[in-house]
Amino acid sequence: MLTINLIRENPEFVIERLGVKxxxxxxxxxxxxxxxxxxxxxxxxxxxxQSELNTLSKQIGLMMKNGEKDAAEKAKESVATMKEQQKxxxxxxxxxxxxxxxxxxKLPNLPHASVAPGKTADDNVIVRSGGTVxxxxxxxxxHWDLIKKYDIIDFDLGIKLTGAGxxxxxxxxxxxxxxxxxxxxxxxxxxxxxxxxxxxxxNKDSGFGTGQLPDKEGQxxxxxxxxxxxxxxxxxxxxNIYRDVILDGSELPVRNMAYTPCFRREAGxxxxxxxxxxxxxxxxxxxxxxxxxxxxxYEQLEEMVKHVxxxxxxxxxxxxILRLCGGDISFTSALTYDFEVFSAAQQRWLExxxxxxxxxxxxxxxxxxxxxxxDKQTRLCHTLNGSALALPxxxxxxxxxxxxxxxxxxxxxxxxxxxxxxxx
RNA sequence: GGAGAGAUGGGUGAGUGGCUUAAACCAGCAGUUUGCUAAACUGCCGUAUGGGUAACUGUACCGGGGGUUCGAAUCCCCCUCUCUCCGCCA
Numbered sequence: 001m002l003t004i005n006l007i008r009e010n011p012e013f014v015i016e017r018l019g020v021k022x023x024x025x026x027x028x029x030x031x032x033x034x035x036x037x038x039x040x041x042x043x044x045x046x047x048x049x050q051s052e053l054n055t056l057s058k059q060i061g062l063m064m065k066n067g068e069k070d071a072a073e074k075a076k077e078s079v080a081t082m083k084e085q086q087k088x089x090x091x092x093x094x095x096x097x098x099x100x101x102x103x104x105x106k107l108p109n110l111p112h113a114s115v116a117p118g119k120t121a122d123d124n125v126i127v128r129s130g131g132t133v134x135x136x137x138x139x140x141x142x143h144w145d146l147i148k149k150y151d152i153i154d155f156d157l158g159i160k161l162t163g164a165g166x167x168x169x170x171x172x173x174x175x176x177x178x179x180x181x182x183x184x185x186x187x188x189x190x191x192x193x194x195x196x197x198x199x200x201x202x203n204k205d206s207g208f209g210t211g212q213l214p215d216k217e218g219q220x221x222x223x224x225x226x227x228x229x230x231x232x233x234x235x236x237x238x239x240n241i242y243r244d245v246i247l248d249g250s251e252l253p254v255r256n257m258a259y260t261p262c263f264r265r266e267a268g269x270x271x272x273x274x275x276x277x278x279x280x281x282x283x284x285x286x287x288x289x290x291x292x293x294x295x296x297x298y299e300q301l302e303e304m305v306k307h308v309x310x311x312x313x314x315x316x317x318x319x320x321i322l323r324l325c326g327g328d329i330s331f332t333s334a335l336t337y338d339f340e341v342f343s344a345a346q347q348r349w350l351e352x353x354x355x356x357x358x359x360x361x362x363x364x365x366x367x368x369x370x371x372x373x374x375d376k377q378t379r380l381c382h383t384l385n386g387s388a389l390a391l392p393x394x395x396x397x398x399x400x401x402x403x404x405x406x407x408x409x410x411x412x413x414x415x416x417x418x419x420x421x422x423x424x
Numbered sequence: 425g426g427a428g429a430g431a432u433g434g435g436u437g438a439g440u441g442g443c444u445u446a447a448a449c450c451a452g453c454a455g456u457u458u459g460c461u462a463a464a465c466u467g468c469c470g471u472a473u474g475g476g477u478a479a480c481u482g483u484a485c486c487g488g489g490g491g492u493u494c495g496a497a498u499c500c501c502c503c504u505c506u507c508u509c510c511g512c513c514a
Contacts, residue, residue: 039474040474040475041474042471043474043483043484044474044475045473045482046474046480047473047474047482047483048474048482048483049485050482050483051482052493053494054483054495056494056495057442057494057495058442058494058495059494060442060454060494060495061442061494061495062442064442064494065442072494073494075494076494078494079492079494080494080497083494143484149477209514246470246471361468369471373453
């Protein structure tokens with residue numbers, strides 16, 4: 001949610017920047033400005049009456065005490081008239097505020113100056129790439145065949161237990177999964193992130209705080225009996241730690257990370273591009289979250305990008321980093337880097353991380369603020385998050401890229417965690 | 425799940441309808457004093473929103489939402505959460 005101050009003070013700038021996201025904001029912005037003027041006018045009028053009422057009430061108290069009954073009764077009558085008038089202001093004020101909020105939430109976040117205009121994923125900018133695509137042997141297979149061959153991940157069993165998209169990891173498959181989680185957490189700790197183990201179900205307030213509710217309700221699993229939602233990402237609980245919190249400026253940036261399972265209903269298409277581990281209802285992920293000072297949040301974003309890139313380098317996977325164009329960047333993000341690894345048997349790039357600066361867009365909803373020493377006013381923090389990393393596609397890439405006729409070779413950095421060096 | 429007791433500022437905690445402009449203490453910040461520390465003293469010490477260049481000032485907020493009243497932290501109703509005891513339980 002954009003702040004009303006920004007819209008009020010720089011309406012032209014807001015419209016111009018949203019144009020980069022192919023969003024025509026002119027009509028909405030104009031409507032917002034009108035509603036905002038009306039809202040302030042109404043509040044002034046209502047407050048003015050309230051002020052008079054407060055004074056009058058005190059006077060009535062004194063009159064009663066002094067036994068001036070008639071004067072008190074007369075004053076009560078004028079109170080009634082004033083309250084009636086105030087009610088019409090208050091009713092219109094509430095309606096105006098409601099309408100104003102409904103308009104403001106329609107506006108996406110402003111894209112950062114470095115975001116290129118563009119319509120689709122084809123317009124994303126490749127920032128850099130690294131690693132080398134392996135040359136596979138002649139009967140190399142995609143991961144959905146490999147997992148059967150080595151009996152490490154079982155989709156059919158998942159269907160029996162739950163349904164499609166809930167795989168069962170077995171033996172070395174389960175151990176590889178656990179090794180990756182531990183590797184990511186240990187690397188995160190070295191980079192200064194505090195490990196959090198959050199609830200993986202959240203209440204409605206948390207869903208609203210990070211923006212999953214009300215619009216994306218259908219993407220989350222909902223436990224209706226208790227009105228809890230299964231988290232689609234650890235971003236939800238970990239960022240909501242800072243909902244309604246005022247931090248001291250010296251505490252920033254705050255670096256937290258969490259490993260959690262993630263649950264997504266993904267009511268989307270199914271087909272070849274979502275086969276195997278490419279898209280699931282339940283998957284594991286290590287998420288990094290920062291709460292940053294607005295003055296240096298982009299330095300923090302670069303720090304996060306370097307961290308995620310370091311993980312891919314250490315795993316030895318071929319990767320590329322994309323800066324998303326205006327058309328592909330999410331509603332809430334100001335700047336997003338996507339990380340993709342090349343999965344050699346599928347001959348496809350798979351997204352394994354999306355690392356973003358939301359600036360104050362999310363913080364405004366969360367009411368996550370800070371105060372610098374000496375400042376009177378609180379300011380909104382900037383929030384950032386990124387996957388570091390999402391497991392299934394990393395597993396898919398490891399299986400496909402490191403396959404040999406003798407088995408799948410485990411990356412060097414994982415062997416202290418797996419305690420085996422080949423899946424065969 | 426049952427019974428009872430509670431929810432007040434960063435913390436402790438007073439406040440049963442107007443004398444509260446939420447006391448007091450602690451913590452914190454600034455200053456005075458001091459060779460330094462400590463102590464003492466003085467002042468400041470919440471959030472949101474409206475008006476104002478600003479100083480300043482109006483309004484709201486005592487878990488959340490309604491209600492009674494000229495006037496509510498205080499009385500009434502609903503909800504949420506916490507604590508104690510009992511039951512159940514990894």
